[in-house]
Amino acid sequence: MSDVTKADADARDAADPLAGYRERFVIDDGDLIYLDGNSLGRLPRAAVDEIGRAVREEWGGELIRGWRHWIDLGRQVGDVLAGPVLDAAPGEVVLSDSTSVNLYKLAGAALSARPDRRVVVVDEDNFPTDQYLMQALAAERGLTLRTVAADLDEGLSTDAVTAALDEDVALVVLSHVAYRSGAVADLPAITRRAHEVGALVLWDLCHSAGAVPVPLRAASVDLAVGCTYKYLNGGPGAPAFLYVRSDLQPVLRQPIAGWFGQRDQFAMAGGYDPEPTIDRFLVGTPPVLGQYGALAGARIAAEAGIEPVHAKGMALTSYAVELYDAWLAELGFTLASPRDATRRGAHVTFHHPEAWRICQAWQDAGVLPDFRTPDRLRIGLAPLYTRFADVYEAFDRLRRITADGTWRSYPAERSRVT
């Protein structure tokens, strides 16, 4: 067993090459330990400036002329993310709408490109919105939804996905990093197998982007979507991104034919004739303030680079697993994530039969984790601002409130919004 001391945690922080990035964020919480950066990333100092400037100088001062900055902002942020964070080429990534709307657009486009195939493959470990959207889309188009069983702790098996693939599959929609367990799917292998049967693949990168490398170009991924408010620190409800491989852009046609996809948009011509570029996947007027938040966050992620961020994420989650082994296993917790760090994103999850009551007690002890039904504590360890000392301190508080029964005074019943 490793040397579980505060001094050891401090030593790890002292050796952390990304330690300086913490200063780039507004952190004035006192004793609070934030372990939910995988739901909402912290506020970059640069975002305060960018958004404040955009409000006062651009909206307030430039008024309608601000569009000279705003018209390309979504592509600008996409290009910031493309190379250093997502392994995509310039012009392959753009901000647009929400992840859910983007899933609908890209899945719709993919299904229209495979009109003779009748099956959409999803997996049961996928995020609920992905499942709802594909259920509805399949029903609307008279297609069959084929759901791959998954291990909710260990993640998606490539073999299980492969077994669901045949020449009748139009589209495969999967999460790269599972939202509950943090398990990483084998994106290159699954993409290759899907291509072997002629299917298109749409990856949900919500829990990947800014946490783990995403080999879009290396694996020749067709389509992807993701959000910018988690590890990319873009702000609450910041616009999502979408990726379409460059050769697919001119041939795919998405269903929501809005004017921001139109060729020579301001000619106000009568017939829909979309741009042959990533712009055809845009729809309506973009959320400018949210885009500036996303820009500030994306720049930090791009500057840090995904390889160092990934290395630190693995080190942090591994440290959490060490503390679990040392302190928590004997208190009724079990690991709900892969033990192999290379198979995890930047969050790690634990089961406990009293997870919800413990979660409330832990919050009152100054730690913000995430709860996931029915019995999971999900710990997001955002690499850009989380310290090893934070993990030590948070887990120290967790073992105390669990061991001394503090959690017993909290209700077992959950309120609706968690």
Place this chain on the structure above:
Amino acid sequence: MSDVTKADADARDAADPLAGYRERFVIDDGDLIYLDGNSLGRLPRAAVDEIGRAVREEWGGELIRGWRHWIDLGRQVGDVLAGPVLDAAPGEVVLSDSTSVNLYKLAGAALSARPDRRVVVVDEDNFPTDQYLMQALAAERGLTLRTVAADLDEGLSTDAVTAALDEDVALVVLSHVAYRSGAVADLPAITRRAHEVGALVLWDLCHSAGAVPVPLRAASVDLAVGCTYKYLNGGPGAPAFLYVRSDLQPVLRQPIAGWFGQRDQFAMAGGYDPEPTIDRFLVGTPPVLGQYGALAGARIAAEAGIEPVHAKGMALTSYAVELYDAWLAELGFTLASPRDATRRGAHVTFHHPEAWRICQAWQDAGVLPDFRTPDRLRIGLAPLYTRFADVYEAFDRLRRITADGTWRSYPAERSRVT
């Protein structure tokens, strides 16, 4: 002819009951006269505070706990607008996505509710995104698009719409106030005629909301969408709103089945089972910062009330028409809007064969109007902050640069983004 003097304009301002609202906006442009509030409304002082507070205190300080404020924000803004601005009931209006995405959702829901009907009616005066979306949606569902001819200056004829209606019409999609001319369609009469043949009606309120009364409840309108960044001063790309009459909410089903529409959303259940309320028309994570901008703008509009705003809008556009009669008609301009003030929104439009070159010269003379192809100058007279003296001064500059040929030094060729 009226007494066209600056003193007369000042007298009108002195008598304006809404004059005090100008102070609610950040206006430090010096000599600039802003006549494009129908494309992007000005910045409310309260928006600077709301957005700044949301960034620093909620995102930066409350972090994920900010959702206790954010989860209902879209409905909160909808309820602010519902009564005083839109004549809707609480729970019938919500912020969501962009106008274009909302058009797609509501039109999709309406078409699914009329599965045996084969025709969608639009009009040629409708905004391009409405036309593109309906073209694509009709094509996707194998329906016929029936386009009603319109007079692009005088607006939509109720008789022309009526002539396009029969028992095969599923949905009628029209703009209440035309984006070019500002002509107001007869919403109650058209809605009634559509209902007589059993069709649903979806009104685009982008140029109406915050400019003219919208008798949604009085006319028993089925569906409506609109944006918040024009007369509602919500900020660039602020989220759009959608309206669904309460009795239709539980029975309509929109195509983009995202998790924000799901009953008990955070239970993360596997099957899509939407809320029976306006929430089922939501899709993904809402753009929080944009919503706060929309909240600040909506509150001002609600406080002022739509009747005084409408009265001032008519007075301002009528004053512009007076100045046109006195100064511009003899310089080659012609009116491109209805002459009857009750048939106009809060913008008024003029033709001129050299409109584009004049537009550029006018901008350099410190006025921001809008140009619309091929030969229109569109003048937005946002009632909450535009003064009669602004109209006088702007038109005085316009007649000078037109009369003295200043415009001849500007290029006739347009750049792509106007």
